[in-house]
Amino acid sequence: MHTQVGRGGGWRRQLIAVGAVTSLALLAACSNGTSSSGGSKSSGSAAALTGDCAQYQAYAGHAGTKVTMFASILSPESDSLQTSWKQFSTCTGITISYEGSNDFESQLPVRVNGGNAPDLAVIPQPGLLAQMVKTGKVVKPPAQTVTNEDKWAPIWKTYGSVNGTFYAAPMSANMKSLVWYSPKAFSAAGYKVPTTWADLMKLSDTIAKAGKNKPWCGGLASGTATGWPATDWLEEIVLGKYGGDVYDQWVNHTVKFSDPKIIAAMNVLQGWMHNPAWVNGGFGGVSTIASTTFQDAGSPILTGKCSMLQQASFYEAQWPKGTKVGPSGDIWAFKLPAADPSVSDPVEGGGEFVAAFSDRPEVQAVQNYLSTAAWATSRIKVAPGWVSANQGVDPAVYTDPVDQLSAKYLTDPAATFRFDASDLMPAAIGSGKEWSEFTAWFSNNQSVAKTASNIDGAWPQ
Numbered sequence: 001m002h003t004q005v006g007r008g009g010g011w012r013r014q015l016i017a018v019g020a021v022t023s024l025a026l027l028a029a030c031s032n033g034t035s036s037s038g039g040s041k042s043s044g045s046a047a048a049l050t051g052d053c054a055q056y057q058a059y060a061g062h063a064g065t066k067v068t069m070f071a072s073i074l075s076p077e078s079d080s081l082q083t084s085w086k087q088f089s090t091c092t093g094i095t096i097s098y099e100g101s102n103d104f105e106s107q108l109p110v111r112v113n114g115g116n117a118p119d120l121a122v123i124p125q126p127g128l129l130a131q132m133v134k135t136g137k138v139v140k141p142p143a144q145t146v147t148n149e150d151k152w153a154p155i156w157k158t159y160g161s162v163n164g165t166f167y168a169a170p171m172s173a174n175m176k177s178l179v180w181y182s183p184k185a186f187s188a189a190g191y192k193v194p195t196t197w198a199d200l201m202k203l204s205d206t207i208a209k210a211g212k213n214k215p216w217c218g219g220l221a222s223g224t225a226t227g228w229p230a231t232d233w234l235e236e237i238v239l240g241k242y243g244g245d246v247y248d249q250w251v252n253h254t255v256k257f258s259d260p261k262i263i264a265a266m267n268v269l270q271g272w273m274h275n276p277a278w279v280n281g282g283f284g285g286v287s288t289i290a291s292t293t294f295q296d297a298g299s300p301i302l303t304g305k306c307s308m309l310q311q312a313s314f315y316e317a318q319w320p321k322g323t324k325v326g327p328s329g330d331i332w333a334f335k336l337p338a339a340d341p342s343v344s345d346p347v348e349g350g351g352e353f354v355a356a357f358s359d360r361p362e363v364q365a366v367q368n369y370l371s372t373a374a375w376a377t378s379r380i381k382v383a384p385g386w387v388s389a390n391q392g393v394d395p396a397v398y399t400d401p402v403d404q405l406s407a408k409y410l411t412d413p414a415a416t417f418r419f420d421a422s423d424l425m426p427a428a429i430g431s432g433k434e435w436s437e438f439t440a441w442f443s444n445n446q447s448v449a450k451t452a453s454n455i456d457g458a459w460p461q
């Protein structure tokens with residue numbers, strides 16, 4: 001998951017404050033009017049927008065309106081999100097009232113079922129999208145949004161669809177298969193970046209035996225989304241050990257958690273992140289992984305108390321201001337190797353999708369804008385650690401080295417790419433029982449067999 005940052009979307013989820021609510025009440029001198037390609041229907045005639053605002057003419061005619069948006073994206077990530085549409089809001093006069101919550105996954109169904117749905121929701125789990133569609137409250141996107149979506153690879157449209165019907169345009173993409181580390185610390189110790197799983201495990205053992213720090217640190221705490229980072233760890237192993245076909249069968253429960261293949265993958269994770277000699281650098285024993293927030297998990301790398309953290313590309317936003325991120329900097333990342341070298345370049349990714357609960361013209365205007373390469377470009381420019389798979393985005397726009405690294409793997413046609421499994425599973429599992437069971441696995445040393453059995457038992461019929 002997410003939360004970008006998630007996990008999730010989420011980029012799941014992401015981030016430090018809980019439930020930050022911000023409203024952009026920016027007014028523009030626009031009168032009601034019609035829209036052109038890329039915008040939405042309106043009545044009357046819109047005054048012509050000039051200067052820098054001319055690019056938003058398609059969305060004119062809705063001055064003085066407000067659109068509410070709910071997501072799991074928290075500050076500081078949400079700060080750049082709101083900056084990305086500031087000019088759009090100023091020029092069109094549409095106020096985007098944004099609310100981010102660490103309890104997004106549990107609160108969205110409550111609000112929708114209680115008749116208090118937001119106009120737009122940024123959903124990081126296709127499983128949760130399917131749950132919302134079942135309520136009958138999700139509105140199909142306008143024609144222009146559907147047209148804009150064609151700039152994404154076809155597989156992304158399937159992730160925003162339920163039973164073959166397209167409901168939510170992709171908003172972001174993130175690279176999950178990364179390991180963060182300190183190039184300076186590696187160089188000083190004479191360590192080389194591992195390119196195979198066997199080398200990664202050997203390096204972990206070498207660091208542990210040196211006795212100066214623990215090779216790994218980690219954190220699962222994320223409000224009501226607590227547990228999601230551990231689901232990512234297992235997903236990386238399943239994809240890298242068995243490839244895409246078994247991964248897909250696991251997502252749809254043809255291959256159960258109690259299947260020997262998944263149990264074997266869980267045992268690999270047990271030997272990796274449950275190894276008391278290897279974790280949890282800077283925080284304590286294995287059980288502290290469950291109580292450490294995912295946002296704080298990587299901080300011991302900067303103090304030399306741990307060497308590595310497996311986390312997504314969006315984790316870049318968590319490094320303190322002033323941290324140099326790059327191949328020769330304070331922090332950098334390498335691709336997590338495949339658990340089985342026969343699997344061709346496994347890449348796990350995540351993303352977020354914009355679903356609407358209203359078809360008001362101003363809501364459609366915002367929905368259309370967020371599905372364009374123009375908005376994605378604006379977001380990239382103000383948000384290091386944020387990547388789009390929109391093929392209309394000029395690759396030269398990426399100036400951040402992590403974004404460049406992520407885009408490289410996310411767009412590699414030879415890669416074995418799959419979306420975050422827990423985000424694809426039914427919401428009761430992927431953003432529910434799996435999170436709680438994985439948390440118990442780490443916090444209470446619950447057995448692999450019991451963890452798998454409990455998740456299988458909760459799978460919706």
